[in-house]
Amino acid sequence: MKSAPSAAAASAEPLAEHVYRELRKAIVRCEFEPGTRLRVEELTRRLGASSSPVREALNRLAEQGMVRTLENRGFRVAQLTAEGVEDLVRVRLLVECEALRDSIAHGDDAWEAGVVAAAHSLGLVERRLGEGPRALDDDWSARHRAFHLSLYAGCTSEILRGLVDVLFDRAEHYRRWTAKHRQAPRRKHDEHQKLMAVALARDADKASELLRRHIARTSQLVTSVLNGDPPEWVQ
Structure with missing residues (x-):
């Protein structure tokens, strides 16, 4: 996955949507193992975005069951059971x-x-x-x-x-x-x-x-x- 959105991708969709789709794709492809801690600061560097769209993406993925929220402890990839x-x-x-x-x-x-x-x-x-x-x-x-x-x-x-x-x-x-x-x-x-x-x-x-x-x-x-x-x- 690219560290920053390409010009074509940025022009085709809002940054928040691009970050969400890239993070969802990375999880689906098992680039993060189930249960892995998803640190916002690390994802901002990986995705070339600020923390706001990254948090928005993580919350959307949590609503869909692909990410789990931890009270006062951030986010983790959902376990597979x-x-x-x-x-x-x-x-x-x-x-x-x-x-x-x-x-x-x-x-x-x-x-x-x-x-x-x-x-x-x-x-x-x-x-x-x-x-x-x-x-x-x-x-x-x-x-x-x-x-x-x-x-x-x-x-x-x-x-x-x-x-x-x-x-x-x-x-x-x-x-x-x-x-x-x-x-x-x-x-x-x-x-x-x-x-x-x-x-x-x-x-x-x-x-x-x-x-x-x-x-x-x-x-x-x-x-x-x-x-x-x-x-x-x-x-």
């Missing part, structure tokens, strides 16, 4: 399945084209990486995120889309940490292709069921790694 995964998955299923159903019901031609383009882009980087590790590749992660969010882009609720965005990054934090500690990779290409196909076929029931399975598999893998017991199907 099996209980936290279970709770997160429960909310993701409620929010993302509803957002997907709404997208399927209201998505137009542009939505379909966006889903196809995002799936194709993800497939390209997967072919480039071959059998190598993907989960910790930043390009793959960005395209993977773009594909999932493209599925919800047709949703008519701005609130739902905002919740999906935050929940996906919270899940991504778990996924990236898990990828650093598991023994073998999980291949999700077929799951993504099937999800795309049923969404474009406007089969909301089947798409929701595939999404539930997709999220559940991730939850199972994360929980198993947290418990030190990788499941057989990822070995």
